[in-house]
Amino acid sequence: MDYLLHILILIGIYLIAAASLNFVAGYTGLLSVAHAAFYGVGAYIAALMALKLGAPFWLSLPCATAMAAMLAAVVAIPALRVHDDYFVIATFCLQVIATSVMNNWIDVTGGPLGLPGIPHPTLFGVSLSAHWQMALLVWAIAGLSLWLLHRLVSAPFGRVLKAIREDEVFTRSLGKNVVKYKVLAFVIGAAFAAVSGSLYAVYMTYIDPTSFTVHESIFMLAIVIVGGAGNLWGSVAGAAVLVALPELLRFVGLPSAIAANVRQMLYGASLVGMMLWRPQGLLGKYRLD
Amino acid sequence: MSQIILECRSLTKAFDGIRAVDNVWLAVERQQIVAIIGPNGAGKTTLFNLCTGFLRPDSGFIRFKGQDITRFAPNQITLLGIARTFQDLRLIRQMTVLENVLLAIPHQAGEGFWGAIAGRRSAREERTNHKQAMEWLKFVGLENKVSDLAGALSYGQQKLLGLACCLATGAEVLMLDEPVAGVEPATNDRILDYLRHLPSLGKTVVFIEHNLSAVQTVANSVVVMDEGKVIAEGSWEQVSQKARVLEAYLA
Numbered sequence: 001m002d003y004l005l006h007i008l009i010l011i012g013i014y015l016i017a018a019a020s021l022n023f024v025a026g027y028t029g030l031l032s033v034a035h036a037a038f039y040g041v042g043a044y045i046a047a048l049m050a051l052k053l054g055a056p057f058w059l060s061l062p063c064a065t066a067m068a069a070m071l072a073a074v075v076a077i078p079a080l081r082v083h084d085d086y087f088v089i090a091t092f093c094l095q096v097i098a099t100s101v102m103n104n105w106i107d108v109t110g111g112p113l114g115l116p117g118i119p120h121p122t123l124f125g126v127s128l129s130a131h132w133q134m135a136l137l138v139w140a141i142a143g144l145s146l147w148l149l150h151r152l153v154s155a156p157f158g159r160v161l162k163a164i165r166e167d168e169v170f171t172r173s174l175g176k177n178v179v180k181y182k183v184l185a186f187v188i189g190a191a192f193a194a195v196s197g198s199l200y201a202v203y204m205t206y207i208d209p210t211s212f213t214v215h216e217s218i219f220m221l222a223i224v225i226v227g228g229a230g231n232l233w234g235s236v237a238g239a240a241v242l243v244a245l246p247e248l249l250r251f252v253g254l255p256s257a258i259a260a261n262v263r264q265m266l267y268g269a270s271l272v273g274m275m276l277w278r279p280q281g282l283l284g285k286y287r288l289d
Numbered sequence: 290m291s292q293i294i295l296e297c298r299s300l301t302k303a304f305d306g307i308r309a310v311d312n313v314w315l316a317v318e319r320q321q322i323v324a325i326i327g328p329n330g331a332g333k334t335t336l337f338n339l340c341t342g343f344l345r346p347d348s349g350f351i352r353f354k355g356q357d358i359t360r361f362a363p364n365q366i367t368l369l370g371i372a373r374t375f376q377d378l379r380l381i382r383q384m385t386v387l388e389n390v391l392l393a394i395p396h397q398a399g400e401g402f403w404g405a406i407a408g409r410r411s412a413r414e415e416r417t418n419h420k421q422a423m424e425w426l427k428f429v430g431l432e433n434k435v436s437d438l439a440g441a442l443s444y445g446q447q448k449l450l451g452l453a454c455c456l457a458t459g460a461e462v463l464m465l466d467e468p469v470a471g472v473e474p475a476t477n478d479r480i481l482d483y484l485r486h487l488p489s490l491g492k493t494v495v496f497i498e499h500n501l502s503a504v505q506t507v508a509n510s511v512v513v514m515d516e517g518k519v520i521a522e523g524s525w526e527q528v529s530q531k532a533r534v535l536e537a538y539l540a
Contacts, residue, residue, distance in 0.1 A: 148406065155405030156397045156415065163381050163392050170379035173341070174393045175367035175458055176400075184402060 005131035007247055012138035013199050015239035016145045018223035019232050020192030023149055025221065026229030026284075027158060028185040029165030030080075033217045034091035035193050037098035040212025041068045042194025043201040044102065044109060047118045050202070057121030061198050068194030069187050076183045095214045102209035114208025121202050134203050141199060145192055150232055152188070161185055162230070226274055228284020237282045245270065292318045294493050295340065295371065295462055300349035302335055309335040310346070311517035317462070320488040323495045324508035332517040333497045334376060337464050340495075341373045342366040353462070368395055372460035374451045376467050376497075382440030386431055386450055389439050390422040391415075393457035425453045429483060445476030452483065456492075463487065465496040469503050481507050 021035045042064040049060035079090040102109045109115065120129045121137065128134055152158055163171040164178055172178050201207050219242070227238020249263045297315040301308060310332045317323050325333050338344040340351055342363035351359045358366055367373075381389055397418065398404035399411025426432050429449040434442060439450055448468065455463050468484065469477045477500075484507050487494050498504050504511060504525065511528045513521040521528040528534055 151408060152402070152405050155408065155411055156391070156399035157402065157405035159384075159388060159392055160400055162384065166381045166383055167379050169343075170375070170381065171392070172363045173343075173367060173373055173375070173379070174454060175364045175372075175395050176392075177362075177364050188402075 002131045005135045007244060009131070009135050009138050009203055011239050011243045012135070012142040013196050013203065014220070014223060014243055015236050016142050016196035016199070017193055017220050018227065018235040018239050019146055019149055020189045020196070021220045022224045022227075022229060022232060022235045023153065023161075023192070024185055024189035026224055026231070026235075027153055027165065028161045028182060030182060030186060031084075031088050031221075032091040032186070032189070033088060033214060033221065034075075034095040034098070035189070035220050036212045036214065036216035037095045038068045038072060038190035038193035039197040039200070039216065039220075040098060040102060040209070041071060041190075042197030043207050043212065044115070044197075045194070046198035047115045047201040047207055048108065050119050051115060051117065057198070057202055061195065064198045065191045065194045068197075069191040072187045072190030073183065076186045080179065080182050080186065092214065095217055099209055099213050102212060109209070112209060114206060115201075116206045118201050118205045118207070120205065138199050138203065141195065145195060146232060146236070149192070153232065165230075222271060224281075226271065226281055228281030230285070231281070231283045234281050234283035241282070294319045294354060295495070296350075296352040297336070297340065298350045298352070300336070300339055300351065301347050302332075302339055302344060303347055308332075308517045310339060313349070313514075313517070313519055315512065315519065317493060317495055320491065320493055321509045322484060322488065322493075322507050323510050323512060324504040325495065325497045325512045325514060326499070326501070326504055327514035327520075330516075331514040333514055334466060335517075336514070337373060337466055337495075337497065340366075341371055341464060367458050367460060370459075370461040371464060372455045372458040372462070373464040374455050374466055374468065376470075378444075378447055378451060380439045380447055380450060380454070382438065384439055385436050386426065386439055386442065387419075387422055387435040389450060390425055390453050390457045391418055393454040394418045394421060395459050422457060425457045428456070429453045430479065445472040445480075448472055448480065449476070449483075452480070461491065462493045462495065465494065467498055468496055469498065469500055477503070 017035060017039055021032065024030050024032050045064035045067050046057070046060040049055040049063060050057070075094055079087060079094065082090055103112055120127045122128065128137055153161070160171065160176050160181055163176070164181055168178050200211070223238040223242050224235055226242060227236070228234025246263060246267055249266055254262050293316045295317040297313050300310055300313040302310040313336060325336065327333055335344065339346050342361050342365070346359065350357055353369060353371060358369065361369070381392065384392070397411070398414055404411045423432065423435070426435060429452055431446060431449055431453065434446065439447065442450060452465070452468065455465070469480050472480065481503055484494055484496070508525060510523060511525050512519055513528055513534050521531045521534050
């Protein structure tokens with residue numbers, strides 16, 4: 001039972017990360033591979049505030065979100081001066097810098113050893129340490145995040161984002177401040193990534209830099225693409241499939257000596273197959289290119 | 290109130306030493322229809338890009354209603370009152386016809402972060418905008434196509450949609466880059482009809498066109514450019530007499 005709840009919690013955490021990346025990449029067309037960096041910033045700030053200041057989760061969550069948003073605003077200014085492929089490279093550099101800071105700023109981040117013993121969040125004096133309690137917390141926050149993102153994309157705000165994705169020059173010619181919208185989308189995406197990261201930290205109670213590398217960013221991008229870029233519900237489906245699929249492959253009954261490798265191969269093959277047969281993703285109409 | 294709405298003063302823009310726009314002086318009067326003609330590479334589109342902020346001039350000034358807009362961003366210029374279309378026909382092809390026009394409507398509360406989150410005011414506003422967008426679509430005769438994807442329209446219909454978007458920005462000056470180029474004859478006549486109508490709606494039109502019969506039928510005045518310079522200006526009758534104009538076209 002706890003195993004199922006564990007998977008459900010991970011799906012919840014990843015869907016916040018993926019839906020917010022979808023907001024940035026799928027709706028606005030900013031193909032960022034630095035999402036795990038903001039996810040990591042959220043996780044580290046929430047962890048450090050709990051460990052060093054004894055701050056409750058209800059305080060560390062908004063602080064982590066705000067810090068990630070501010071960091072995103074600062075890096076957006078140079079990163080958004082470049083376009084398309086160059087933007088991908090700029091975000092890749094940002095991701096690499098973030099990971100090396102986590103690895104090398106040992107006094108603060110604990111370096112490769114990470115930060116152990118992060119307390120579970122408490123609600124009315126009760127520590128939310130049981131799986132079902134964490135599942136409720138994660139899914140409540142995931143629901144709220146999805147609702148907010150849905151609000152944004154279904155409003156005229158979202159129409160401008162989609163227009164920027166399709167044709168920036170035309171959108172500017174209609175009087176829209178394209179730069180402002182891109183910065184805003186990037187900042188909002190980073191803020192939700194930090195929400196997701198904070199939840200990850202307090203759920204796992206231990207974090208280290210390996211959870212916030214470029215691989216993690218690519219994994220989030222895979223959720224967005226498999227689920228369907230430009231469709232928030234697609235990211236929910238994508239998170240469910242990509243988090244649950246490797247778990248389901250545990251039950252295929254492979255000989256234990258080769259199980260781990262074969263599982264990776266099956267996982268990779270199913271992603272390639274998905275891209276061949278349904279390049280727009282499970283629920284998407286739009287192909288990210 | 291001055292009759293001059295848009296003014297260029299000694300405008301120059303060079304690319305790799307070649308002066309695409311070379312010391313251009315131009316004054317456009319309110320509610321006029323001005324055609325800009327000239328051979329390919331004469332600097333017509335560059336002049337448009339300068340006036341709408343998509344390019345910065347090397348020297349010279351652009352004034353709109355007496356205000357210096359030379360260093361303004363394209364989106365600021367559109368909101369101030371100069372909107373444009375593009376030669377290579379830009380639209381959001383993955384959106385519906387109606388959404389394209391809605392996108393063009395300026396100053397929407399629902400386009401702001403808080404406006405979108407709060408929602409209530411923006412929903413009311415969206416209904417009003419809906420009506421306004423429908424009026425522009427009726428004006429260009431696309432009211433039956435509202436829920437089609439813009440990319441699914443015929444070329445002529447896409448040109449009409451581009452015009453509707455330009456109008457929906459609320460700008461007073463419309464700068465249209467080849468509004469009838471490549472359009473079938475029936476749509477061609479329709480577009481020219483709409484253009485003729487625009488001054489009565491308070492609009493001023495500046496358009497680039499190679500189709501000289503279109504220029505002849507709708508333009509109040511004609512500006513002829515060649516090699517970045519204005520080589521003639523005046524009514525069609527006046528400019529078509531000038532030897533240099535004939536030379537520029539025949540050469």
